[in-house]
Amino acid sequence: DGGITQSPKYLFRKEGQNVTLSCEQNLNHDAMYWYRQDPGQGLRLIYYSQIVNDFQKGDIAEGYSVSREKKESFPLTVTSAQKNPTAFYLCASSRASGLGNEQFFGPGTRLTVL
Amino acid sequence: QKEVEQNSGPLSVPEGAIASLNCTYSDRVSQSFFWYRQYSGKSPELIMSIYSNGDKEDGRFTAQLNKASQYVSLLIRDSQPSDSATYLCAVSTAGSARQLTFGSGTQLTVLP
Numbered sequence: 182d183g184g185i186t187q188s189p190k191y192l193f194r195k196e197g198q199n200v201t202l203s204c205e206q207n208l209n210h211d212a213m214y215w216y217r218q219d220p221g222q223g224l225r226l227i228y229y230s231q232i233v234n235d236f237q238k239g240d241i242a243e244g245y246s247v248s249r250e251k252k253e254s255f256p257l258t259v260t261s262a263q264k265n266p267t268a269f270y271l272c273a274s275s276r277a278s279g280l281g282n283e284q285f286f287g288p289g290t291r292l293t294v295l
Numbered sequence: 296q297k298e299v300e301q302n303s304g305p306l307s308v309p310e311g312a313i314a315s316l317n318c319t320y321s322d323r324v325s326q327s328f329f330w331y332r333q334y335s336g337k338s339p340e341l342i343m344s345i346y347s348n349g350d351k352e353d354g355r356f357t358a359q360l361n362k363a364s365q366y367v368s369l370l371i372r373d374s375q376p377s378d379s380a381t382y383l384c385a386v387s388t389a390g391s392a393r394q395l396t397f398g399s400g401t402q403l404t405v406l407p
Contacts, residue, residue, distance in 0.1 A: 223397035282387040286338040
């Protein structure tokens with residue numbers, strides 16, 4: 182059963198803590214993405230990766246870090262430098278070639294700072 | 296700055312009516328266009344993609360693209376209460392490393 186999984190579903194962070202959000206896909210997609218969504222707003226790109234061991238900053242990368250050691254996995258770390266991390270975090274993946282860029286999303290992780 | 300604009304709504308239509316959702320984009324060289332449906336508290340689900348001018352139909356959904364006017368729309372025929380959700384328009388530009396730019400979404404409510 183192909184798809185994208187994210188864990189945990191809910192995450193609570195104390196001030197000054199780093200937390201890591203997991204994203205795994207078994208769709209054999211080359212490209213993976215992390216987005217942030219705030220209430221009533223669209224999705225904003227944090228980081229993306231088109232191949233293993235390579236990734237680029239999106240529009241709002243400050244305070245976040247990623248790694249891409251395996252094709253299937255693209256974890257996101259929310260560092261203490263991110264001043265307003267409470268949001269809904271969405272991971273997506275897509276094929277790296279072809280006309281379109283149909284991105285498919287995981288179920289998301291809702292992060293709350295206490 | 297690439298922009299994708301949507302009317303935030305809320306848009307309310309009676310059950311069985313046609314719902315019309317609109318989206319404009321600023322980057323003239325945009326090539327790929329997508330509509331996602333997002334239920335409250337859930338992640339976006341891809342429902343339509345369109346790449347060339349004209350209409351594309353899939354069941355009760357029709358996507359319409361007019362590149363000259365930089366305009367893409369989604370029509371939902373025979374709207375059902377289960378169609379109540381936020382609809383996100385997304386646009387991809389060739390050479391943009393396959394990034395999507397999302398609009399802020401239109402909230403649709405279908406009234407029984």
